[in-house]
Amino acid sequence: MANEPRRDVFQAIADPTRRAILLLLVSQGMTPNALAEHFDCSRQAVSRHVNVLHECGLVKQEQSGREIHYYLNKHKMKEVDKWLKPFRKLWESRFNQLDEVLKNIND
Amino acid sequence: MINLHETKISQDIPGKKLIVSREFSAPVAKVWRAWTESSLLDQWWAPKPWKAETKSLDFVTGGLWLYCMVGPAGERHWCRVDIISVEPGKQFRSVAVFCDEEGTPTNAAPEMKWFAQFEPSESGTKLIAEISFNTEAEMNAIVQMGFKEGFTMGLGNLDALLA
Numbered sequence: 028m029a030n031e032p033r034r035d036v037f038q039a040i041a042d043p044t045r046r047a048i049l050l051l052l053v054s055q056g057m058t059p060n061a062l063a064e065h066f067d068c069s070r071q072a073v074s075r076h077v078n079v080l081h082e083c084g085l086v087k088q089e090q091s092g093r094e095i096h097y098y099l100n101k102h103k104m105k106e107v108d109k110w111l112k113p114f115r116k117l118w119e120s121r122f123n124q125l126d127e128v129l130k131n132i133n134d
Numbered sequence: 135m136i137n138l139h140e141t142k143i144s145q146d147i148p149g150k151k152l153i154v155s156r157e158f159s160a161p162v163a164k165v166w167r168a169w170t171e172s173s174l175l176d177q178w179w180a181p182k183p184w185k186a187e188t189k190s191l192d193f194v195t196g197g198l199w200l201y202c203m204v205g206p207a208g209e210r211h212w213c214r215v216d217i218i219s220v221e222p223g224k225q226f227r228s229v230a231v232f233c234d235e236e237g238t239p240t241n242a243a244p245e246m247k248w249f250a251q252f253e254p255s256e257s258g259t260k261l262i263a264e265i266s267f268n269t270e271a272e273m274n275a276i277v278q279m280g281f282k283e284g285f286t287m288g289l290g291n292l293d294a295l296l297a
Contacts, residue, residue: 038147111143114152114277117181119141122156124178126139128168129160 039083045076056096150267158259165259200237225251244272
């Protein structure tokens with residue numbers, strides 16, 4: 028049996044190119060060609076990355092005329108952030124306490 | 135000057151790593167002390183209402199930090215941190231596991247490998263800490279072992295494992 032790649036959001040954001048694609052889509056929808064211009068790798072490679080993001084629901088695609096535009100699925104992005112929330116809270120709490128400790132250390 | 139620093143957290147799934155970064159409004163020398171002296175560590179390491187209590191700390195290459203997290207109801211959870219390497223004022227590597235009062239590791243607990251780097255920055259110090267795990271499942275368990283309820287629950291689960 029072929030090794031099926033996992034298609035969950037966390038796998039998707041683990042790749043630096045895919046994270047860069049998501050960042051580009053934060054401000055606007057983009058066509059595959061416009062996206063590819065931002066990367067050194069081939070259009071096919073960028074397109075494969077976009078497909079992974081699309082399959083796991085992080086980007087949506089919309090057809091307008093003959094062109095496809097990719098958009099960020101903000102709802103799905105929130106899911107990613109929610110997952111890390113307990114860990115983030117633990118560290119924010121620790122570091123806020125550390126800020127206080129640092130204020131009181133004598134030179 | 136704004137004294138509100140954002141804690142940045144990212145997850146590298148193939149690398150089985152969590153990366154935590156944060157700026158501090160204090161010079162590296164002070165931040166380093168807060169990370170390596172037990173009387174200072176005990177003041178901030180445990181998220182409230184928990185408290186950290188150091189039993190012993192020898193922050194040198196090959197040294198050991200043995201401490202416990204004391205809960206609001208007096209529950210105690212021990213942790214040992216083996217200091218693998220230290221470059222004072224710059225970086226350290228360590229391995230943390232849950233253990234008993236004598237520092238004997240509990241097999242059930244995930245092992246966390248730390249690589250913490252401290253750099254001078256505009257606001258004072260930039261910390262970048264990488265926490266690596268042996269398996270993705272262990273990383274996920276630690277992510278979910280968060281603050282307050284999550285934290286307590288996680289350690290409560292550990293009690294069940296140790297029983």
